[in-house]
Amino acid sequence: MEQGCCTIxxxxxxxxxxxxxxxxxxxxxxxxxxxxxxxxxxxxxAEGRGEAFDYLLGEKTSRAARKATRVAAAQLxxxxxxxxxxxxxxxxxxAKDVVNLAKVxxxxxxxxLFYANKKRKQNIALVLKKNGATQVLGTGKKMKQLPGIDSSxxxxxxxxxxxxxxxxxxxxxxxxxxxxxxxxxxxITFDLNPMSRTATSxxxxxxxxxxxxxxxxxxxxxxxSGNSTKSLEGIVNKFDNKKNLADSIIEIRKHLARRARxx
Amino acid sequence: MEQGCCTIxxxxxxxxxxxxxxxxxxxxxxxxxxxxxxxxxxxxxAEGRGEAFDYLLGEKTSRAARKATRVAAAQLxxxxxxxxxxxxxxxxxxAKDVVNLAKVxxxxxxxxLFYANKKRKQNIALVLKKNGATQVLGTGKKMKQLPGIDSSxxxxxxxxxxxxxxxxxxxxxxxxxxxxxxxxxxxITFDLNPMSRTATSxxxxxxxxxxxxxxxxxxxxxxxSGNSTKSLEGIVNKFDNKKNLADSIIEIRKHLARRARxx
Numbered sequence: 001m002e003q004g005c006c007t008i009x010x011x012x013x014x015x016x017x018x019x020x021x022x023x024x025x026x027x028x029x030x031x032x033x034x035x036x037x038x039x040x041x042x043x044x045x046a047e048g049r050g051e052a053f054d055y056l057l058g059e060k061t062s063r064a065a066r067k068a069t070r071v072a073a074a075q076l077x078x079x080x081x082x083x084x085x086x087x088x089x090x091x092x093x094x095a096k097d098v099v100n101l102a103k104v105x106x107x108x109x110x111x112x113l114f115y116a117n118k119k120r121k122q123n124i125a126l127v128l129k130k131n132g133a134t135q136v137l138g139t140g141k142k143m144k145q146l147p148g149i150d151s152s153x154x155x156x157x158x159x160x161x162x163x164x165x166x167x168x169x170x171x172x173x174x175x176x177x178x179x180x181x182x183x184x185x186x187x188i189t190f191d192l193n194p195m196s197r198t199a200t201s202x203x204x205x206x207x208x209x210x211x212x213x214x215x216x217x218x219x220x221x222x223x224x225s226g227n228s229t230k231s232l233e234g235i236v237n238k239f240d241n242k243k244n245l246a247d248s249i250i251e252i253r254k255h256l257a258r259r260a261r262x263x
Numbered sequence: 264m265e266q267g268c269c270t271i272x273x274x275x276x277x278x279x280x281x282x283x284x285x286x287x288x289x290x291x292x293x294x295x296x297x298x299x300x301x302x303x304x305x306x307x308x309a310e311g312r313g314e315a316f317d318y319l320l321g322e323k324t325s326r327a328a329r330k331a332t333r334v335a336a337a338q339l340x341x342x343x344x345x346x347x348x349x350x351x352x353x354x355x356x357x358a359k360d361v362v363n364l365a366k367v368x369x370x371x372x373x374x375x376l377f378y379a380n381k382k383r384k385q386n387i388a389l390v391l392k393k394n395g396a397t398q399v400l401g402t403g404k405k406m407k408q409l410p411g412i413d414s415s416x417x418x419x420x421x422x423x424x425x426x427x428x429x430x431x432x433x434x435x436x437x438x439x440x441x442x443x444x445x446x447x448x449x450x451i452t453f454d455l456n457p458m459s460r461t462a463t464s465x466x467x468x469x470x471x472x473x474x475x476x477x478x479x480x481x482x483x484x485x486x487x488s489g490n491s492t493k494s495l496e497g498i499v500n501k502f503d504n505k506k507n508l509a510d511s512i513i514e515i516r517k518h519l520a521r522r523a524r525x526x
Binding site: 027030031034035041042044045046047048049050051052053055056193195245246249250252253256257259260 | 290293294297298304305307308309310311312313314315316318319456458508509512513515516519520522523
């Protein structure tokens with residue numbers, strides 16, 4: 001990996017007043033992440049799809065997303081062995097936030113890639129460590145196979161996803177989410193498409209841009225860390241993911257109605 | 264450019280029964296086009312955004328898109344100097360269809376890039392020629408500047424876009440569409456986002472995937488080539504682009520309603 005790459009602070013000169021500044025900065029981080037060997041070429045296409053859905057959500061955290069994030073925090077605090085699964089896009093976009101979330105949720109961090117190659121895995125682990133991670137799972141030799149996954153994602157760390165009770169995934173493929181579910185994991189996901197297979201098969205779906213939602217999730221974890229198990233369980237049990245997904249779809253429809261002036 | 268690259272026929276082994284086969288094949292063509300120097304890295308993100316909107320449109324040509332395509336054909340047949348502007352994505356996705364459209368519409372083909380470099384321009388021209396183009400504008404020395412454009416897109420061919428009355432653009436940036444309009448051109452565009460600046464500032468917006476719509480446009484051109492000027496003018500004059508864009512947005516809303524089961 002190119003020296004100094006992916007410690008991305010200042011990038012090109014997009015005016016600070018640009019109405020879509022945040023989105024353009026995120027895009028630049030991804031392209032930079034691609035150039036320095038973190039992101040797969042298909043990850044760029046996936047980011048583009050996410051951008052479109054984010055645009056339709058008005059590029060802000062909806063009420064439904066905030067609700068799901070709070071429930072996800074409760075679930076993480078209840079977990080015995082939570083693991084955050086990290087791919088190239090997540091590492092390029094928010095490595096620091098991943099490390100912070102892992103700390104406040106007392107969770108493991110595991111690199112798990114759809115389009116795997118050893119070099120890219122190492123690059124991702126390096127970026128996570130540069131951002132303060134003490135241990136990065138998924139890069140050693142203690143790997144086990146999860147059934148029901150065709151891609152290289154089936155190989156998971158024995159001490160990580162394999163033994164986890166709660167797994168946080170993002171920018172995910174549907175097959176893997178289903179396989180994690182079938183293996184008895186509780187799945188929390190960040191997915192901007194409320195209709196995707198991942199979104200509809202996860203236990204808790206946060207329909208929000210990970211760059212906004214992950215720090216909010218960490219905040220909720222901190223804030224609720226003193227809550228009783230009973231109170232946390234209450235929050236989780238009351239949650240209806242399907243209903244919440246429908247609310248996100250309604251949010252997009254409202255936005256479109258305003259645009260078509262047929263509200 | 265790698266020998267034999269971008270004469271893409273068979274790619275990886277996606278099962279023919281896959282519900283999203285077409286979309287996956289298009290994605291592969293783009294990645295392949297990137298690998299062989301046709302597509303810019305930002306073009307992959309743009310394709311991802313298009314994929315999301317296409318997904319929301321049900322990945323099929325809507326009635327509104329069909330209507331706009333017919334009007335675009337009439338406009339092309341009325342044009343004195345029509346030019347089809349081609350960028351990396353368009354060349355990677357449908358070079359053959361571009362050449363065919365140029366033939367039936369008696370239009371010029373010009374390479375015009377946002378993220379320009381000479382090598383990529385040459386690669387695109389080569390792919391167009393391999394697919395039967397006899398002349399590719401925008402690669403010679405007779406270049407003029409169009410006012411109001413910051414990117415390298417401002418440089419246009421004196422015998423091409425500079426003197427054109429009707430310009431067909433696709434996968435476009437809003438600034439350039441506005442600049443073309445200000446220069447007195449009639450702009451036809453393929454844009455999957457009915458709310459984009461390009462979509463809302465063009466004269467005729469075809470809210471459809473270019474891989475489906477471009478051959479339909481050529482068909483209409485052939486079918487209507489015997490129509491009188493008066494009849495063609497009637498078709499163009501009756502068209503309301505804003506109304507048609509609203510119809511496309513309504514189409515997306517309907518699709519979302521079905522998904523949220525609140526129809």
